[in-house]
Amino acid sequence: MTSDSMEAVADPRADEGDAGRPARSRPAEVLQEHIVEIVSDSGEGAQRCGQSLAAIAARSGMGIWTVEIIPAEIQPPPRSVAGASGNRVRMAAGPVTNIGDQADLVVAFNEQVLLGRLNAGEIKPGATILIESGWQEDMHPGIVASYLKVCADVRAKGYKLYEVPMGKECLKFIPDPRKGKNMFALGMLCAIYSLDEEAARAQVRYIFAKKDQRIINANIELLDAGRAWAEENLDIAYRIPAPPVTEPQVVMNGNAALALGTVASGMEVCAMYPITPATSASHYLSAIFEKVGCVVHQAEDEISACCFAIGASYAGKCAVTITSGPGLSLKQEALGLAVMSEIPLVVIDVQRGGPSTGLPTKVEQGDLMAAMFGTHGDAPKVVMAVSSIEDCFHSVITARKIAETFNMVVVILSDAALATAQQPFRRPEFRADWLAPPVNQSAVPEDAHPYDWDERTGIATRFIPGQPNGMHCLTGLAHDRDSHVAYDPATNEEGLLNRSRKLAALQTTLRLEPVHGDEEGDLLLIGWGSSRGAIQEAVDRLRAKGHKVSSLHLKFLQPMASGIDTVMKRFKKVMTIENNWNDPLSDPLVTPDNRRLSHLAMLLRSRWLVDVDCWGNSRGQPLKPGEITAAALAKLGEVK
Amino acid sequence: MTATMTQCLTQLVQTDYGMTDYQSEIEPRWCTGCGDNAILTAMQRLCRDEQLPPEKTVSVSGIGCASRLPHYMNAYGFHGIHGRALPIAEGIKIRRPDLSVFVTTGDGDNCSIGAAHWLHAVRYNMNMVVMLHDNQVYGLTKKQASPTSPKGLTTNTTPFGAALNPLNPLTVTLGISNVSFVAQVVDWIPELLYEVLHMAYKHKGFSFIRILQRCPNFMDHHFDNWMQDPARTRILTHSDGLRLKPELSRVYKKQETHDPLDMPRALALAALTDEVPVGILYKNPEVPCYDELRAGERPSTPSLVETVLNEEFDKVGIWPAETAEAGR
Ligand SMILES: Cc1ncc(C[n+]2csc(CCOP(=O)(O)OP(=O)(O)O)c2C)c(N)n1
Numbered sequence: 003m004t005s006d007s008m009e010a011v012a013d014p015r016a017d018e019g020d021a022g023r024p025a026r027s028r029p030a031e032v033l034q035e036h037i038v039e040i041v042s043d044s045g046e047g048a049q050r051c052g053q054s055l056a057a058i059a060a061r062s063g064m065g066i067w068t069v070e071i072i073p074a075e076i077q078p079p080p081r082s083v084a085g086a087s088g089n090r091v092r093m094a095a096g097p098v099t100n101i102g103d104q105a106d107l108v109v110a111f112n113e114q115v116l117l118g119r120l121n122a123g124e125i126k127p128g129a130t131i132l133i134e135s136g137w138q139e140d141m142h143p144g145i146v147a148s149y150l151k152v153c154a155d156v157r158a159k160g161y162k163l164y165e166v167p168m169g170k171e172c173l174k175f176i177p178d179p180r181k182g183k184n185m186f187a188l189g190m191l192c193a194i195y196s197l198d199e200e201a202a203r204a205q206v207r208y209i210f211a212k213k214d215q216r217i218i219n220a221n222i223e224l225l226d227a228g229r230a231w232a233e234e235n236l237d238i239a240y241r242i243p244a245p246p247v248t249e250p251q252v253v254m255n256g257n258a259a260l261a262l263g264t265v266a267s268g269m270e271v272c273a274m275y276p277i278t279p280a281t282s283a284s285h286y287l288s289a290i291f292e293k294v295g296c297v298v299h300q301a302e303d304e305i306s307a308c309c310f311a312i313g314a315s316y317a318g319k320c321a322v323t324i325t326s327g328p329g330l331s332l333k334q335e336a337l338g339l340a341v342m343s344e345i346p347l348v349v350i351d352v353q354r355g356g357p358s359t360g361l362p363t364k365v366e367q368g369d370l371m372a373a374m375f376g377t378h379g380d381a382p383k384v385v386m387a388v389s390s391i392e393d394c395f396h397s398v399i400t401a402r403k404i405a406e407t408f409n410m411v412v413v414i415l416s417d418a419a420l421a422t423a424q425q426p427f428r429r430p431e432f433r434a435d436w437l438a439p440p441v442n443q444s445a446v447p448e449d450a451h452p453y454d455w456d457e458r459t460g461i462a463t464r465f466i467p468g469q470p471n472g473m474h475c476l477t478g479l480a481h482d483r484d485s486h487v488a489y490d491p492a493t494n495e496e497g498l499l500n501r502s503r504k505l506a507a508l509q510t511t512l513r514l515e516p517v518h519g520d521e522e523g524d525l526l527l528i529g530w531g532s533s534r535g536a537i538q539e540a541v542d543r544l545r546a547k548g549h550k551v552s553s554l555h556l557k558f559l560q561p562m563a564s565g566i567d568t569v570m571k572r573f574k575k576v577m578t579i580e581n582n583w584n585d586p587l588s589d590p591l592v593t594p595d596n597r598r599l600s601h602l603a604m605l606l607r608s609r610w611l612v613d614v615d616c617w618g619n620s621r622g623q624p625l626k627p628g629e630i631t632a633a634a635l636a637k638l639g640e641v642k
Numbered sequence: 643m644t645a646t647m648t649q650c651l652t653q654l655v656q657t658d659y660g661m662t663d664y665q666s667e668i669e670p671r672w673c674t675g676c677g678d679n680a681i682l683t684a685m686q687r688l689c690r691d692e693q694l695p696p697e698k699t700v701s702v703s704g705i706g707c708a709s710r711l712p713h714y715m716n717a718y719g720f721h722g723i724h725g726r727a728l729p730i731a732e733g734i735k736i737r738r739p740d741l742s743v744f745v746t747t748g749d750g751d752n753c754s755i756g757a758a759h760w761l762h763a764v765r766y767n768m769n770m771v772v773m774l775h776d777n778q779v780y781g782l783t784k785k786q787a788s789p790t791s792p793k794g795l796t797t798n799t800t801p802f803g804a805a806l807n808p809l810n811p812l813t814v815t816l817g818i819s820n821v822s823f824v825a826q827v828v829d830w831i832p833e834l835l836y837e838v839l840h841m842a843y844k845h846k847g848f849s850f851i852r853i854l855q856r857c858p859n860f861m862d863h864h865f866d867n868w869m870q871d872p873a874r875t876r877i878l879t880h881s882d883g884l885r886l887k888p889e890l891s892r893v894y895k896k897q898e899t900h901d902p903l904d905m906p907r908a909l910a911l912a913a914l915t916d917e918v919p920v921g922i923l924y925k926n927p928e929v930p931c932y933d934e935l936r937a938g939e940r941p942s943t944p945s946l947v948e949t950v951l952n953e954e955f956d957k958v959g960i961w962p963a964e965t966a967e968a969g970r
């Protein structure tokens with residue numbers, strides 16, 4: 003039902019005023035954006051509900067961004083504060099680039115998971131809450147009491163609470179409401195946000211496409227029932243006016259985009275070892291890679307995965323290995339081999355909280371230094387960071403090209419926030435030049451050497467097994483132009499120089515992206531990776547209030563494009579915004595002499611001798627525009 | 643592909659490779675009397691006899707004295723990192739069935755730091771020949787105990803004698819799922835070294851050869867008991883295994899007809915401690931090979947990539963209103 007038809011419905015109780023009337027009987031309130039959370043015990047399908055809501059909203063032309071709400075444990079006890087599992091969806095009339103600050107509306111399947119989100123400060127004061135009301139009839143008096151107390155507290159604090167008999171309504175259609183309540187909730191949300199009925203049914207058919215027709219029908223019944231119930235019983239109805247979709251788009255999460263980017267890049271071998279939050283990229287790739295004649299190899303560990311990929315690259319086209327922090331650590335020795343022997347390789351690191359096993363499911367931008375300097379000795383690699391879902395797709399293609407042009411290791415840094423965040427973007431149009439050229443098997447000229455380093459670029463054309471006359475022994479030992487082991491100082495330095503020179507050659511081709519905001523001002527925020535949208539939104543908010551704040555976002559971290567210093571010097575203060583650790587100056591032991599800084603801040607300071615401050619945190623959560631705004635305001639206080 | 647006419651012609655004419663065609667310009671730098679020399683020669687002989695094009699031959703190794711071997715072959719070589727020769731070789735082979743892959747590894751390389759890869763490589767059963775140069779010591783790093791060092795061996799890390807019983811590479815390999823070829827040979831009987839290597843090459847699958855290799859530098863006289871007393875060498879013969887020439891048969895009188903498909907007997911032979919069994923312990927050509935299982939039904943082509951990408955995009959597509967119906 004569209005909002006137009008909704009407005010046209012005859013209003014049977016026209017004299018009662020708006021409040022308390024069923025939504026369908028009055029016009030939907032128009033919003034520019036809303037943040038919705040759906041939380042449940044894990045296994046109750048709240049994530050699927052959220053993802054579907056987002057997909058339906060995106061199809062109607064809204065901007066969306068989603069993030070998964072993940073419990074700390076794989077199997078948390080049911081009805082526990084720590085067990086909240088679900089999805090947050092930010093929907094807006096225009097493009098959305100981040101997850102926003104606090105939720106406006108929450109659907110909670112029990113009061114404990116709701117408490118979890120309230121305690122975490124994720125819910126806006128006065129927000130609308132829809133809660134499963136079945137608990138008040140539970141056979142355990144403790145549960146009933148807990149439910150009633152939370153409801154009373156929440157009301158007292160000014161939240162707008164709706165108690166919804168979701169389970170009871172679902173029982174009319176299915177024997178076990180735990181398996182279907184999420185579709186009922188989806189139906190309610192579609193009604194609340196005036197989303198197209200048929201689009202919602204199409205989404206349900208899509209997610210259950212592999213199931214038999216009975217299951218699809220049952221879920222559509224639940225969806226329709228949720229919608230009908232909301233229209234009958236709720237007095238809230240919103241409409242987020244979306245501009246019409248003018249060009250084909252796709253909506254997916256970051257890991258799916260990385261997987262599709264891998265296919266589009268023409269790489270033919272992916273070697274990996276399962277690790278959260280990178281695994282879903284390999285899952286998706288496994289499902290489609292063989293269709294294009296390619297292989298995902300699940301190796302026995304990350305060391306093996308990396309070596310396997312290096313072997314595959316050596317014998318043909320550049321290969322990729324996908325991992326997360328602990329896996330990146332294990333790969334480091336092999337990465338050094340690829341650097342030393344100049345074998346192209348793409349490494350995708352979907353960062354999680356560290357060190358050690360750290361926060362496996364949560365986000366952190368903590369691997370930048372490890373990606374750049376994690377290998378012993380001087381091991382120059384290219385490091386780039388992705389900052390949107392679309393960027394995930396295209397960056398793999400770029401990375402493969404750089405790896406093969408320069409015979410280098412290219413590390414792509416994504417993170418747990420992008421891994422599961424969904425965002426629509428322009429549907430990529432396939433281009434044959436994305437793909438790698440066929441493996442060169444032509445004869446090598448008699449006088450050519452395996453390391454004929456070009457004087458200007460440091461690049462040497464590699465010889466691939468099968469090429470006549472190209473026989474040589476690749477080695478991780480120091481070697482000369484013939485790949486002969488050589489320990490003499492001059493030869494060693496020649497190799498070092500050329501491997502390093504390739505980074506410089508690449509650097510000359512890089513362009514800095516434009517500053518977000520004015521080219522000069524009081525404060526420049528610099529970020530990298532997934533926090534782009536949140537930083538830019540913070541800048542927009544501050545600029546709307548008249549503050550002279552701008553931001554710069556870096557895609558290439560190694561090498562970095564020229565011009566960063568020029569931009570920095572046009573601002574009175576410069577501060578990086580990073581989702582990683584830095585020592586708080588409020589700590590009595592911390593002084594400027596011992597303060598440990600965020601990664602990018604250290605890099606910028608050392609290269610350009612600019613007094614770069616840093617702000618960030620390692621809370622395992624994506625940075626939010628609100629907290630960045632506050633941090634920037636505090637920094638602005640230092641501007642004289 | 644873009645070879646010049648002359649290059650094509652030279653290739654056509656030069657079908658006859660000799661021993662020297664497999665020798666690189668680098669002289670082997672192993673110690674005099676080192677068993678690695680004999681293994682290199684056997685490998686070069688094999689390449690010559692099989693007329694393997696050097697550009698289609700890849701010799702992969704880890705790190706150690708033995709692992710220097712690829713530098714001495716005129717072929718494509720990959721001298722990798724310590725313990726990781728096998729995964730590198732697997733990566734090379736996965737999309738290149740046309741390449742003959744040989745792996746050289748040491749007892750430390752394979753049975754210590756690379757042990758996990760060893761186990762899984764046996765299970766993958768990819769087409770390659772693996773030569774374990776087992777000198778029962780760490781050579782390159784100057785005499786430390788290896789997992790295969792005998793109990794009591796004094797080395798720089800075991801000055802009072804190695805504390806543990808050695809790991810037996812043969813029984814271990816035989817015990818791994820999908821094992822398809824296990825042989826043992828010694829560097830000091832070149833004819834048999836060659837024969838076993840040849841059979842390993844002919845076998846389709848992961849052909850694992852443990853080669854007892856002399857290290858006169860750190861393990862002088864270590865194998866003397868076996869070398870001087872032919873009765874302590876048990877030659878395994880079979881119509882589908884080694885066949886001894888009369889000259890050798892006269893020296894090595896202790897022979898046993900062993901069916902390479904007889905796993906229980908293979909395990910018993912592998913566990914012998916007072917004798918060295920030489921020959922094919924186990925050979926099963928029926929075990930599926932991972933490289934063939936994962937070969938895929940069709941080669942990757944641009945149009946295939948385009949089709950699959952569009953299929954995936956369609957599943958998550960959002961269409962402009964006017965084309966929505968057509969899009970779905
Ligand atoms: C990661 C790593 N650890 C340690 C070493 C040092 N190292 C080089 S070779 C070797 C042992 C070699 O022994 P083995 O594999 O038996 O080969 P051999 O020299 O006896 O032929 C060691 C420990 C290394 N190169 N890399």
Ligand code: SF4
Pocket residue numbers: 671672673675676677678707708777781782856857858859860
């Ligand atoms: S140290 Fe031993 S293994 Fe190494 S080259 Fe010398 S003899 Fe051979």
Ligand SMILES: [Mg+2]
Pocket residue numbers: 706748749750775776777778779780781788
């Ligand atoms: Mg050894």
